[in-house]
Amino acid sequence: MNEDRDAILQAVSSAVLAVTRHLSVREVLQLIVRSAGQLLDARYAALGVPDEEGAFAEFVAEGISPEEWDAIGPTPRQHGMLGAMLREGAPVRLPDIRRDARFEYWPRAHPVLKDFLGVPVLDGDEVLGILFLSNKRASGGFTEADQRLLTMFAAHAAIALTNARLYERGRELALVEERTRMARELHDAVTQKLFSLRLTAQAAASLVPRDPARALEEIERVERLAGEALAELRAVIVELRPAELGRHGLAETLRKHVHLLDRLHPAAFTFDEAPVGALQPATEVVVLRVAQEALHNASRHSAARAVGVWLGCRGGRVVLEVRDDGPGFDVTAAAGRGLGIASMRDRAQALGGSVTVTSDPGRGTLVRMEVPA
Template identity: 60%
Template sequence: MVIEEGRCGDEGATLRAVSSAVLAVTRHLSVHEVLQVIVRAAAQLLDARYAALGVPDDEGSFAEFVVEGVTDEEWERIGPLPRQHGMLAAMLRGDTPKRLADIRREPEFEGWPAAHPVLKDFLGVPIRDGEDVLGIVFLANKRVPGGFTDGDEELLRLFAAHAAIAMANARLYEHNRELTVVAERNRLARELHDAVAQKLFSLRLTARTASALAERDPVRTVRELEQVERLAAEALAELRAVIFELRPADLADGLAASLRKHVEVLDRAHETEVRFAADGADVLPEEHEAVAYRIAQEALYNALRHAGARAVDVRLAGDGERVVLEVADDGSGFDASEPGRGGGPGQGGGPGRGGERGQGNGDAGGLGLASMRERALSIGGTLTIDAAPGRGTTVRLEVPL
């Protein structure tokens, strides 16, 4: 088969355009960002003046509706989100794309707000995941005369197939993030109960004992009051540590500076010596640094709460090809050879037994080693755990640049 040189060049340019559009979409993780980039990429890909993407809800309207080519002022004049009527409803019920020379001549064309831009040539393609319609992408008013072509329709169908994958991945990412938030809240609730609440309970009993002894045994009363003071100080330190963990990570100054600040606070709040060192650490993308920071937080939490360590060292280094983050303690350690406990490359190990270093906070899906492993994988990194009973634990994260 002979392909004309000009046509071959056009097809190559088209494929590059599709590739660029798909890459632009897949770089984003939040659902709203993905929708906005899909609309913008579709409009640029097919040279359309207007583009929109509607995600249907279960109440006859749209859960999300993003547009391209309409200013904020114009969108405000248009009014509320559109409902599933007219051409939008026809597209939702249909299984095939819709390409029209003039949408205004169609029977389904109705209910458009007075402030809505004037639409003429129209192309709509459903974004499908199997039998489910994730959304519909609409294009209108092609900038060059003649309207949308067969080739435009095929191109948008191809792009919509990739957009479906990006939307599904973004939804999965946000769902996993929500689960992580729930797990973090549960962990902090357990921490408040196990550490702070128990100390406060002991403090209350000790204070009551001191009150009962005040008249008949002043010497012992003094000792009990000293115990009250000690327990109150410990409870305050525990509470401060938990509150500090609740604060969102501020990585404005970069990963190294943020880790150094975090380590300094933990060193003051705990009897364990916590140290930090950085050596030529390269700069990671912001979202990667946030993940690395959270992994360091969890490793530090395990070391300080469960290892019985005298010292914990946090080290950050880079060699131009990767960034390496290590959290090493000299605590009780554990048997990394046990199933679900250790971790080879890309593995963080699973949950362990309650109260031991590296344990998964008592539940299989907890925010322990399994969570660190998943976070490492989410940024293309590998997590390894080097541990043995009596010789401490080292959590090592490697992230390629």
């Protein structure tokens, strides 16, 4: 008996730890569902986060393939058992959901659910979502002990979900504050200079027919103001340089970014480096931005199990490689798919470097960047 209890507590602990180490709301939802299904050996598991319009802002399920989702159709509305659980905020355990008065219907392609266990994910009295399982693989359906276990897990999942929401809102607020600051800097430092530049150019144009010498003086002033405006703009652009680069340098900033992705995604993200020495700030920014774009593509599009980043210096050139073991793709056909390849190449070429993307179906993808050190 004690061994069974210890095994259950260990399973809950492992599931909760897997959830709380992720900060993305979507990833947290997916892990809650996956962990709950594994914990109670259910064929189907799902979690719905309600919106204010009678539907679900997020709905994540395990046990249903993408093809089956396409056949089922849109995300469910807050009706039937799902709506009842949101209204009542109490656990529901049934031997057959189809025999309950609260059950209404499923879409034609929906899998047939029988035994059912659902619990609310609560933050105080607020229902953050509903977590439910169906079709337990072991005979006999869900037990009262299963209900207690899922309720305990949902309480911990609520903490993880709240934490993830706070983290994402904090990032959004920080981004808004940064945009506001940059808009103010651009207005104060550059806009007034450009306004003066325009007025001086207009004055020079009006003087050309009647006072060429004076017009030449004004044109020289235009040139000087243009140089000052360019200098001001460059200074503002330097401020756009990520603060982490100034504090930690390129390698450590990349390492931290890769480590964060490893926490946020199921794939394994790793980082290796060889010394690159001191680089110009503009070079560091470009290498970081290209790395972020390539990593974004790998995490969102590649379905890879492993993504590796390497940063080093060869032959007087900084080399960045982002490699994944995903299914690969046709690089030529992907030119217009919004993968940011053109943007990465433009950034590298601005520094006299290059970006090459090598990929074939079934062979993964390698993004390689070289720029002068």
